[in-house]
Amino acid sequence: MPKSASTLIEKAVVRHESPRLSRLLDKAFAMAFKGLVYAQIWEDPVADMDALQIGPESRIITIASGGCNALSYLTANPHSITCVDLNTAHIALNKLKHAAVRHLPDYANVRRFIAEADHPSNVETYSLLLAPHLDEATRRYWEGRDIVGRRRIGAFTRGIYKHGLLGNFIGLAHILARLYRIDPAEILGAGSLEDQRRVFDERFAPIFERRLVRWLTNHPASLFGLGIPPAQYTALAGEQRMADVLRARLEKLACHFPVNDNYFAWQAFGRGYGRGAEHPLPPYLQRGNLPLVRERLDRLTVRHANFTQVLAEADDVSYDRYILLDAQDWMTDGQLAELWSQISRTARPGSRVLFRTAAEPSLLPGRVPDAILDRWEYREAESQAATRADRSSIYGGVHLYALRP
Template sequence: MSAIQNTVRTQLGAAVQRNKALSIDGILERMFAKTFTGLVYPQIWEDPEQDMKALNIQHTDHVVTIASGGCNIMSYLTAQPASITAVDLSPAHIALNRLKYTAALHLPDYDAFYQFFGKANVKGNAALFDHYIAPYLDQQSLDYWNGRKGLRARRIDMFEDGFYRYGALGKFIGIAHFMSRLLGVDYKEFLACKTQAEQEAFFDAKMRPALNAKLIKFITSNRASLFGLGIPPQQYEALAGAADGDIHAVLIERTRKLMCDFPLHENYFAWQAFNRSYKQDGTGPLPLYLQKEHYETVRNNVHKAEIHNRNLTDLLEEMPAETKNCYILLDAQDWMTDQQLNAMWKQIDRTTQSGARVIYRTAGTDDILQGRVDTQILGNWHYDQQRSQALNLEDRSAIYGGFHIYTRK
C-alpha cells in the first residue's frame, strides 16, 4: 500500500471511526470509510446558491471549504472572492476538483467545457482531456484519470459514458431507479410535468405508494443502505432523529421536498436524481459554473482556488490568525465527536476575521453546536436562526434537515 493510501485511510479512520473494529457500529464505520476512498459525489449535493446568499461573498473575502465534488467551489468563483482554499479526504474528489480547475483554464471554449461537465456523456471527451487538460494536470491527478476502470477503459472515459452515473452517489441513484421500475414508477412522467401542481400529483399518486412499499421500508431500515448518499452510521441516527427515530418518515418528506417544493425548470438536483444527468438538450437548470453567462468569470478566477487532501482542522492550524472570512463545512460536523468539534472551532475562531461567516448543514433539524462547543469559543459567534431556517427551505437539494449560519461578532 502506498504512503498516500496509508495517509488517506488514517485520515478517514480518524473522521468516522468511533467504535471497536469488531462491533457492529465499528464494522459499519469501516465500511463507510472504505466507500470514501473512491469517488462518492460526481456532483455535490448542497445548493451553492443558498451558500452564496448566506455568505455574501465579497471580492476581498478568503473562503475555506470542504470540497466534495467541487460544484460548490466552481460556483463560488462567480462571486470573484480573493481566494478559495478547499480540503477533502477522498483522493478521487481531489482529482475531480483539479480536473475542473484545469479544464476551466485550458479547454478551448464554453462549448467544450459544457460538453465535458454539462453533458458528460459525449464521445470525444477523453480526447479533449488528452489534448487540452492532461498536459497541465498535476501528476497525481493525471495518474488517477488515466487509471483503469474495468478491464480496458480509463477513468476519464466516464465522461464519455455518463459521468454522473458513477461514484457511490451515482450508483445509489441507479439502484433507486431500478427499484422504482420494479414498483411501477416511471420518472419520465415526472420529468414531463409542467407545473408544481403536476409534480405534487405525481408524488402523491406514484411516489408515495412506492416509498411505502414493505421492500423499501426494509431496505432503508439498514444503516448501511444510505452509504451511497454519503451518510455514515452516526449521521443516519441524526437523520432518523428528525422524526423521532422514524427514518422512513424522514426519507418520504425529503423526497417530497425534492420533487414538489421547486419547479422542475429551476432545480437541477431533481434532474440529477430522476434523470441521472442534467437535461440533455441544454435547456434545463444548471449549476452556476456551467451557465454560459458565468463561463468567463469562472475561467478568469479559477487560479484563486486550491485544494488539499487534508483534514480541515490540521490545515487551519497552519494558517495565520485572522486571515479568513467564509467557512463552508457541508455536513461534516454530523460525523464529529465533541473533541473534534472543539478542535476545529478553536482553529476557525483563531483564523477568522471580524464579521466572518460560517455555514453548515445537518441531517437533523437542530443546530448541533450548542452544549457541545466550548462557550468561550461559541460566545464569539452569533447564530442567525431565522435566516438559517429561511435558507434551509430554499435549498433545492432537499436532503438536509438544517442549514445553519454563524457570524463572528
C-alpha cells in the first residue's frame, strides 16, 4: 500500500491522546486494515434503501467498503453516488466489480466472476475482458502479489469471499467450530425459522460457553478480523462479556431471518453465496437487476480519500444522502464535530444520514456540538425499524437522522 494510503488509515484509527497500550492496539489494527478487509460489505442495502428513501433526485455519498451496497443502491435509481474509502484494496475491488458489471458479456459471466468468484477461468476472464478497462493503479493491485507471493487476482479462482481480513476471520471461526464437531453450514439446510432456531440452540449457542472462546474473545485483537478496531471493541462490549455479545449477534443472524432470504447468513455459515438460482444474492447481483445496474453505472464514482475531506472540497448544498457505515465508532469528538459540520454545510433540503454503531444507542448526543446536531432530527422509530430489518445482524444499532426544515 502506498505510504499516503497507509497514513490515511493510521490518522483515522490511531487515538494519539490515548494511553500507550491503546495506541499500540490502534496501530496494530491500522496495520491489519491496510490490506483487503471486506470482499463483501456487511451492511444490508435493502434496509438502507428503505430508511433513506432513495429516489431519482438523491445525491448519495457513501463509504465504499466492498462496493456491493453502492452498486445495489443503483437499483433505487438515484441521481448520483460518490463512493469514498481510505483502503487501497477496497478501491481496487470496487473498480474491478464495476468493470465486471459493465464489460462481461452476460449475467452468467457476471455471476461466475463476482458471485461464485472461484472458477479457474476467472483469471483469464480478468486478463482478456477486464484488465484492458482498468486504470494502472487497479491493475497493479490485482496483478501484484499477496503476502505469500500469489497474484491477488487469483483469489477469484479460490473464492474471493474467503479472503480478506473478514474472510480469514470467518475461516478461523469455521475451524474453531469444527474443533467442537460443528459444521457451520448445517444451518443453511434448515427448512424453516423453527429449524434454524433449533440448530442454533443445539449446535452454536453452547460454543460461547467454552472457556477457550470466552478467553479468545476477551482480547480486542481477536476481533480485528471483523474490522472492529479497539475503540469499537469497547463500545461493542459495553458492560457485557464479549462472548455474550457475539452470541446475541450470531443468534439474530441465524434465527431472525429465513436463510433462503439472507445472503449474509450464506457468507457467514457457508463462506460464499449459494450456487442455486433460488439462493439469495445482493440486489446488484440478482439477474433481473443487472440491466438497470449496467445502465446506471456511470452515475457512480469512486474516490480514494478521507470522507470528511471529500465533503470539505464539495460545494454547499451538494448531497442529500449520507451513508457512514460504522466509521464514527472510530472517531474522536473533534473528528465527529468536523464531519457533521461538513455534512450540515453540504446537506440539501430533505437530507438523510444513515450510520451504524457497535453499541445500540446513537453515539452523537453529547459528542457533536448542539449547534450542529440541533439541525438534525433523530428518527427513532425508523432507526429501530432499520435495526430490526438489517439482515447482517452484526451491529447494535442502525441510526437515521433527517435535516430539519
